[in-house]
Amino acid sequence: MLYRNFTIKVFIMLNLIPEPCCTLEISGAEQEKLVRMFKALGNPIRFEIMKFLVTHPGCITGDIVTFLPIAQATVSQHLKVLRQAGWIEGITSGPATNYCLHEANITWFRQKVGAIF
Amino acid sequence: MLYRNFTIKVFIMLNLIPEPCCTLEISGAEQEKLVRMFKALGNPIRFEIMKFLVTHPGCITGDIVTFLPIAQATVSQHLKVLRQAGWIEGITSGPATNYCLHEANITWFRQKVGAIF
DNA sequence: CTCCTTTATCGTAAAAGTACGATATAGTAA
DNA sequence: TTACTATATCGTACTTTTACGATAAAGGAG
Numbered sequence: 598m599l600y601r602n603f604t605i606k607v608f609i610m611l612n613l614i615p616e617p618c619c620t621l622e623i624s625g626a627e628q629e630k631l632v633r634m635f636k637a638l639g640n641p642i643r644f645e646i647m648k649f650l651v652t653h654p655g656c657i658t659g660d661i662v663t664f665l666p667i668a669q670a671t672v673s674q675h676l677k678v679l680r681q682a683g684w685i686e687g688i689t690s691g692p693a694t695n696y697c698l699h700e701a702n703i704t705w706f707r708q709k710v711g712a713i714f
Numbered sequence: 715m716l717y718r719n720f721t722i723k724v725f726i727m728l729n730l731i732p733e734p735c736c737t738l739e740i741s742g743a744e745q746e747k748l749v750r751m752f753k754a755l756g757n758p759i760r761f762e763i764m765k766f767l768v769t770h771p772g773c774i775t776g777d778i779v780t781f782l783p784i785a786q787a788t789v790s791q792h793l794k795v796l797r798q799a800g801w802i803e804g805i806t807s808g809p810a811t812n813y814c815l816h817e818a819n820i821t822w823f824r825q826k827v828g829a830i831f
Numbered sequence: 832c833t834c835c836t837t838t839a840t841c842g843t844a845a846a847a848g849t850a851c852g853a854t855a856t857a858g859t860a861a
Numbered sequence: 862t863t864a865c866t867a868t869a870t871c872g873t874a875c876t877t878t879t880a881c882g883a884t885a886a887a888g889g890a891g
Binding site: 757788792795806808 | 848849857858
């Protein structure tokens with residue numbers, strides 16, 4: 598990333614690309630997290646899971662498996678992606694796991710998108 | 715989708731999944747468009763292109779190719795994905811193409827995300 | 832302890848995405 | 862017309878994602 602920023606400055610000095618009109622306040626780990634959140638919701642099944650969790654907060658994995666026309670292993674995999682991206686959080690209760698939206702991260706996502714674009 | 719909605723209702727009647735706490739106002743073509751927009755920005759190179767367009771509105775493909783460490787063909791492909799997703803629009807001017815953000819779609823994206831999550 | 836329920840993980844096959852060089856297209860200039 | 866510039870598309874390797882069945886792990890009941 599340091600190399601990239603240096604390259605940009607050289608290119609601007611040489612007039613190879615136009616002057617930037619403004620600056621952006623995202624890069625590094627924050628940007629990676631944002632891209633990961635975008636990627637996670639860029640899948641129809643995972644979007645459907647998120648919608649289900651909005652209307653069924655605190656439900657367990659089995660409810661989602663019953664709701665969706667795909668195998669339990671696949672649902673578990675999608676939940677892992679959503680969890681690692683920060684969209685949801687799972688709370689273990691006995692052998693089951695209750696899932697709900699990660700409100701703080703969702704708010705962060707909205708704020709970042711609003712600030713950048 | 716009709717079959718899915720029917721299945722959901724049957725499951726709810728049979729108490730196989732908990733009652734929904736609320737309703738959602740997205741489905742069908744709108745949902746597909748939203749997922750496509752999420753997916754398009756779920757790639758680090760395309761996110762970088764979007765950032766570049768924020769700070770360099772109206773620049774041409776060549777500027778982005780100069781800026782990024784990837785081949786011209788790949789940049790063109792990424793621009794196509796962003797265009798088809800609705801994030802950007804390209805205006806042909808002579809042999810070149812000027813790209814800028816699709817403000818209306820971006821506003822729509824922010825509003826939808828805010829309304830759903 | 833055993834048995835059952837619930838969920839996560841493993842291994843793997845099929846599908847989709849990403850990257851590149853080569854080529855095609857389309858506009859401008861001479 | 863030819864030559865040049867800028868970009869899009871084609872064909873094709875390579876990588877990643879997605880889906881499944883099978884299995885493992887972990888808690889609760891008896």
